[in-house]
Amino acid sequence: MRADPIAADEIRTFFSDVAAAFACAAERAGTRTIDYLVGSRIMRLEFAGDALREAFTRAIAHLETPARPAADLHVHLWEIAETGVMLPRPRWDLDAYLRRGEIQGFNDGTRFTLYHPDSRTLFLYDAARGHAYVCVFGEQALPAYERASPLRPILFPWLATFNAQYVHAAAVGLPAGGALLVGKSGAGKSTTSLACLDSELLFAGDDYCAIRIDDNPRIYSLYSSGKASDETIARLPFLESHIRFWDKGGSGKAIFFFNETLPSKLIREFPLRAILIPRVTGERACRVTPALPRTALLALAPSTMSQLATADGQVLKRLAELVRRVPCWNLELGVEIKQIPTTIARLLEQPLHAS
Amino acid sequence: MNAQHYRANRPDVIDEQFDDEYVLVNLRTGTYYGLSHTAAEMWDLLNQSLSRAQILERMQLLYDANPARIAADFDDMLTELLQEQLVVPETGGSNPASDLPGAAPSVRREYLVPHIEKYTDMQALLLLDPIHQVDASGWPATRADAR
Numbered sequence: 001m002r003a004d005p006i007a008a009d010e011i012r013t014f015f016s017d018v019a020a021a022f023a024c025a026a027e028r029a030g031t032r033t034i035d036y037l038v039g040s041r042i043m044r045l046e047f048a049g050d051a052l053r054e055a056f057t058r059a060i061a062h063l064e065t066p067a068r069p070a071a072d073l074h075v076h077l078w079e080i081a082e083t084g085v086m087l088p089r090p091r092w093d094l095d096a097y098l099r100r101g102e103i104q105g106f107n108d109g110t111r112f113t114l115y116h117p118d119s120r121t122l123f124l125y126d127a128a129r130g131h132a133y134v135c136v137f138g139e140q141a142l143p144a145y146e147r148a149s150p151l152r153p154i155l156f157p158w159l160a161t162f163n164a165q166y167v168h169a170a171a172v173g174l175p176a177g178g179a180l181l182v183g184k185s186g187a188g189k190s191t192t193s194l195a196c197l198d199s200e201l202l203f204a205g206d207d208y209c210a211i212r213i214d215d216n217p218r219i220y221s222l223y224s225s226g227k228a229s230d231e232t233i234a235r236l237p238f239l240e241s242h243i244r245f246w247d248k249g250g251s252g253k254a255i256f257f258f259n260e261t262l263p264s265k266l267i268r269e270f271p272l273r274a275i276l277i278p279r280v281t282g283e284r285a286c287r288v289t290p291a292l293p294r295t296a297l298l299a300l301a302p303s304t305m306s307q308l309a310t311a312d313g314q315v316l317k318r319l320a321e322l323v324r325r326v327p328c329w330n331l332e333l334g335v336e337i338k339q340i341p342t343t344i345a346r347l348l349e350q351p352l353h354a355s
Numbered sequence: 356m357n358a359q360h361y362r363a364n365r366p367d368v369i370d371e372q373f374d375d376e377y378v379l380v381n382l383r384t385g386t387y388y389g390l391s392h393t394a395a396e397m398w399d400l401l402n403q404s405l406s407r408a409q410i411l412e413r414m415q416l417l418y419d420a421n422p423a424r425i426a427a428d429f430d431d432m433l434t435e436l437l438q439e440q441l442v443v444p445e446t447g448g449s450n451p452a453s454d455l456p457g458a459a460p461s462v463r464r465e466y467l468v469p470h471i472e473k474y475t476d477m478q479a480l481l482l483l484d485p486i487h488q489v490d491a492s493g494w495p496a497t498r499a500d501a502r
Contacts, residue, residue: 089493097495117497137494294373295390302387302474305380313369316380320371 010091011111017088018124018275022048025078025085035071036063038155039212039220039269041162044071051079052140056150059225062259062266073158075132075151079139087122090115100309101153114153118142123153127161133209134355147338148225148255149208153221156308164212164220171204171219172196172341177273177348178204178218178219180211180348181331182300188278188333191232192340198238199341202267203258213322216315217272224259224266227251235337273348275300275323276331286339288329288347296328360406361433368441379441386439387474393418394469397432402444407433420466432469439471454470458475 017159027312029049034057036043047053056077057064090096096104101123106113112125115353120137132154136142138192156166170193177301178201181189193206204221212218226246233239233254241255242261258266277291301319305311329347333340363370369385377395379388390398398419400410407429414425436442489495 086492087494094489115494117495120494122494122495124464137496254408277375292373296371297371297378298387298389298474301378301380302385305382306385312382313366313380316369316371316378320373320378324373 003106007226008108011106011108011113014088014091014106014113015111015124015126015133016057018122018135021085021087021115021133021135022076022078022133025049025083026076028085029078029083033067035065035068036060037268038063038064038159038222039162039164039210039218041072041335042068042070043073043075043158044068045075045077048076048078048085052077052134052136054225055142055147056134056307057141058257059148059223061257062221062224062263063268070183071130073130073132073154075134075154077136078132079136084162084273098309100307100311102309104231112153112157116146119146121146123151125154125157127157132158137234138235144227144245144255146248149223152208152307153309155210156311159210160314162212163214164210165315165322166208166304166308167300167319168208168307169300170206171209171221172344173199173204173219173267173270173273173348174200174202174345175267175270176286178202178267178270179274179276179344179348180209180272180300180326181276181278182217182246183278184299184303187299188280188331190226190228191235191337192276192331192333192344194226194228194232194236194239195337196341196344197258197262197265198236199345201336201341201345202270203262203265204267204270211272211322213318215325215327217322219272220269221267224257226255226256226258228256229253272326274324276344277328278333280333281332281334283334284336285331286334286336286343287332287342291330293323293326293328296323297328308353357461360404360409360445361401361436362404363446364440364443364482369400381440384440385475388439388441389440389472389474390469392467393428394432394471397429397469398436404445417464418466419463425466428469432471435471439473472489 023047031046031048033046098104101116103113110127113121119142122135124133144223159166172193180194183189186343190206197203204219205223208225209222210220242256244257245255247253247255275296297320301316305315363386368381370377370379375395377390411426415422
């Protein structure tokens with residue numbers, strides 16, 4: 001992304017002002033630091049005060065690790081209502097707020113600036129320094145999707161610094177290898193990944209995860225959360241006892257944090273052995289058929305790129321590289337829901353060459 | 356029109372090739388496209404800075420079809436590509452290395468009417484604009500309970 005040259009100094013000044021505001025909030029409210037292991041990298045969250053801690057850590061608690069001497073990413077978070085420390089005034093006008101939250105002229109490929117008016121949350125990420133800032137006006141305005149999948153605007157560019165791609169996809173598998181489930185919302189990703197919780201397969205995410213894309217692609221779990229509609233819960237009644245809250249003001253779905261209720265069913269990473277494109281058929285049986293890489297890209301890229309502010313052509317190239325490297329399959333979902341995990345497990349046991 | 360040539364509307368439009376198919380994204384509109392067979396060939400030729408006349412000449416060498424039909428189909432596809440803002444007229448000169456039509460294949464390919472598959476289901480997500488209500492702090496909000 002090309003930065004507006006007029007704004008180059010403005011970006012530095014704004015980042016510096018936000019860092020000073022966090023220091024002030026930290027002095028007023030005290031800080032607490034928690035480290036997380038994402039792949040082989042350490043992400044450190046430093047909270048000024050307590051207000052944001054639960055909202056931003058509940059979904060990633062399964063990645064928590066004992067404190068390390070240093071972190072690859074250091075995220076500073078504070079709530080204005082709790083600390084009384086206001087953000088510096090925006091150094092841009094109203095036309096600068098773009099469609100996915102990015103601030104025009106304040107994203108130069110190294111520094112990322114995003115603001116979500118809906119939740120009144122500012123996200124800053126300085127890739128060169130490995131520091132990020134998150135400021136929320138009031139924790140109560142955070143929507144369920146931010147609690148279930150926190151820090152998305154920061155994780156996406158940070159993961160890219162070590163050749164990992166944040167994707168809108170579910171992932172299930174075993175330590176020896178697993179599958180990525182791709183497709184737009186409603187295609188069957190969540191149902192499939194949630195059905196696997198009642199099987200030998202382990203869960204790495206129902207909506208988002210990260211993939212290290214190289215000769216041996218690996219899935220990294222980001223969130224232990226899940227969400228399901230009434231209809232999905234009726235088909236998977238074991239989920240009922242795991243519901244933590246209902247997203248009544250948003251999607252209307254039940255929200256789960258499986259780290260709290262099914263920790264043994266979670267897996268943090270595994271080699272990626274198959275890309276599956278779920279499709280509800282209405283037939284009885286579940287089966288897999290070979291899919292074209294192009295079909296997998298069209299199932300994965302639009303929903304990933306449309307949700308990631310600052311996503312550009314490089315993301316499409318990385319995802320295209322991925323679908324060329326990993327065998328792709330159509331996962332035809334029948335009404336026998338228990339067949340879904342067994343079909344995936346059987347596929348993962350075999351040498352995988354889709355075409 | 357014959358001498359006019361076109362190019363992909365970059366950086367708004369990005370493409371990725373899979374064998375003889377292309378996936379295109381218009382980042383500005385949030386629309387995805389799939390081009391295969393004849394449509395993919397036409398896209399490829401358009402992006403070599405070839406003029407309409409040069410492209411038609413090449414297509415007639417490659418495909419087993421009536422030249423008038425190829426020309427009509429190409430014009431239809433070009434119209435759609437322009438409407439979708441996937442290509443724009445090129446203002447520079449055409450590709451000098453492309454003056455030669457190229458060698459004809461030993462067997463001409465089956466001609467299929469070029470077709471652009473369009474995926475618009477992500478547009479709403481991409482184009483969702485926040486409502487900018489600004490409070491005294493200078494920061495916008497869209498939720499009434501956040502103001």
